[in-house]
Amino acid sequence: MFDKKILSKIGLAIALVTSPVLQAVPVAAQVTETSVESLPNQHFIIDVSELEQTDIGKIVIDASAIGGQAALEIPLELKRISLSAPDCVDAGTYVLPVTATNNDGEIVETLDYPVTIKALTNDGESHRDWDEEIIYFLLTDRFYDGNSDNNNPYDLDYAGADNPRGVYQGGDFAGITEKLAYLSDLGITTIWISPIVANIQYDVSAGSQDGAFYGYHGYWAQNFEELNPHFGTLEEFHTLIDQAASYNMNIMVDVVLNHTGYGLHPLDGARENSPAGYPTDEDRAVFEDMLRLETGRDALTESLSGLPDFITEDPAVREQIVAWQTAWLDLATTPNGNSIASFRVDTAIHVDPVTLQHFRNELTTINPDFKLIAEAWGADPINHKNFLNSGKMDSVLDFKFKETARNFINGNLVGANEALIKRNEALESNATAGQFLSSHDETGFLYMLNNHLGKYKLAVALQLTAKGQPVIYYGEELGQTGANNWPVYDNRYDLAWEETETENHDIFNHYQTLLDFRHNYSEILAKGNRQLISGSNEDGYILVERAFQDEAVYLLFSNREEAFEIELAVTEADAIAFNHYNGEQFQADGKRLIIPATLLEEGGTALLTLDRGQFSVE
Missing domain, CATH: 3.20.20.80 (Glycosidases)
Structure with a gap:
């Protein structure tokens, strides 16, 4: 993801990322007397007010050593920026070069800023990342x-x-x-x-x-x-x-x-x-x-x-x-x-960027663990409008996700999955996105589907098993929806508490089962890679692997409305698959597993783990 050139190792690794601009610096870089320490995903302040030149027109910091931008501008009005490192950055001390140029683009002053990223310690309590x-x-x-x-x-x-x-x-x-x-x-x-x-x-x-x-x-x-x-x-x-x-x-x-x-x-x-x-x-x-x-x-x-x-x-x-x-x-x-x-x-897109940076800086000063998620109409993890990895936001609301979900439930299983693979690659623990289907400002997703519950449940399964932060709009878990019709706003309903008294509420149980699975495999689903294992649009199903640190779960999605069985290859003849969606278990026969697909009207979803072996890519 980013290159590190190890300069020395005395207890902790010290890394310096070089850039073409810095290689041509005619001014010897001074090392700031200030240093900071931080945990992964935690914010810290880079303060460059000690830069002395009076003709500075621009200040940039190379934060690529800790997963940030290689030329991130520090507002002149503030001379401060809040940064964080994702949890994939190794513990160690990293030098972040700061370059000040005049209005002609000439370098007038440089500064090396040491930052120490500490390792998370296990204190016996469960830890939940942003x-x-x-x-x-x-x-x-x-x-x-x-x-x-x-x-x-x-x-x-x-x-x-x-x-x-x-x-x-x-x-x-x-x-x-x-x-x-x-x-x-x-x-x-x-x-x-x-x-x-x-x-x-x-x-x-x-x-x-x-x-x-x-x-x-x-x-x-x-x-x-x-x-x-x-x-x-x-x-x-x-x-x-x-x-x-x-x-x-x-x-x-x-x-x-x-x-x-x-x-x-x-x-x-x-x-x-x-x-x-x-x-x-x-x-x-x-x-x-x-x-x-x-x-x-x-x-x-x-x-x-x-x-x-x-x-x-x-x-x-x-x-x-x-x-x-x-x-x-x-x-x-x-x-x-x-x-x-x-x-x-x-x-957020209608607020001055320097003001947003000042906002982030002040929050970091009060609480380094405080987080921000931006509403920027049309933003997504790839086109995040410079809110991520910029010192401003920890997350953006993903306006594109529901389009991907719509493509998925309407038959383009493979294309939607490919879009989610690209989305995965753009996300980090400190620069993520909240995927949502409905909100107070848009017509409800289920309403747009003409209340097709099968398609809705399949879209929800995609949302709640995707990398990023699932954002559930109140009442969605009960099947509530409505038009964005001013001034009534049927999408701003009162939550139907009488529905919560219904025993075995179909949609609520669907949400609860998926979220229980997400909790049980939180790191895999929040941080893991995504890979297509088997299936196609023509087959009416796909099997997707979500993997993280040598552990994996498998998501079997189907959009077919008639019963059928799916035969899948596994690496071990004695493999056993367990479906966490409905509690069923399946034994391999000669490195082949036969699993009945879940009908679309029943959610079209199987949440699988394997005891022994893996599914083979086909």
């Missing part, structure tokens, strides 16, 4: 109402709304806390909750015939320093964090750095006959000089859906919006020492 997380995304307001006292904190006329689905439904922190056992039983390790801060209070459709619509989703902030009272108190938030920790689950919070809610732009004060709950001049004064008076047409300066747009490239604005968000790590810390573990960064 790329092993199983994420459950929920809209807090639509999940479960655990405290009805906070359902109408502003005393607004929700009951009289002409669009009942556009008002708050009552979900809150207490509701999530009450249902943690359900999420744990499902197999979730990270709960991603929608933005927690106080949102604008008023009906944004007031005065129109569009149907009432309030900021129940959380993405229209009015006060970044206070919790949304609909969701509960800080004490209730602390209880959620502590109780989640008792189930070995983390809390991920959605954050918005790009915009505020409607009604907070300086020009919005001129509105006549403003509706109940409309922002006041005092509310707008908080954002004075922070919002664009004139918007542009590029990703940075455009106004998304007409929302007031932060001038994120302005240094003062940068400092403020980052301070607001990072403060929540301390505010969320409970008396037991638990806190938020990660942020999902909304509309």
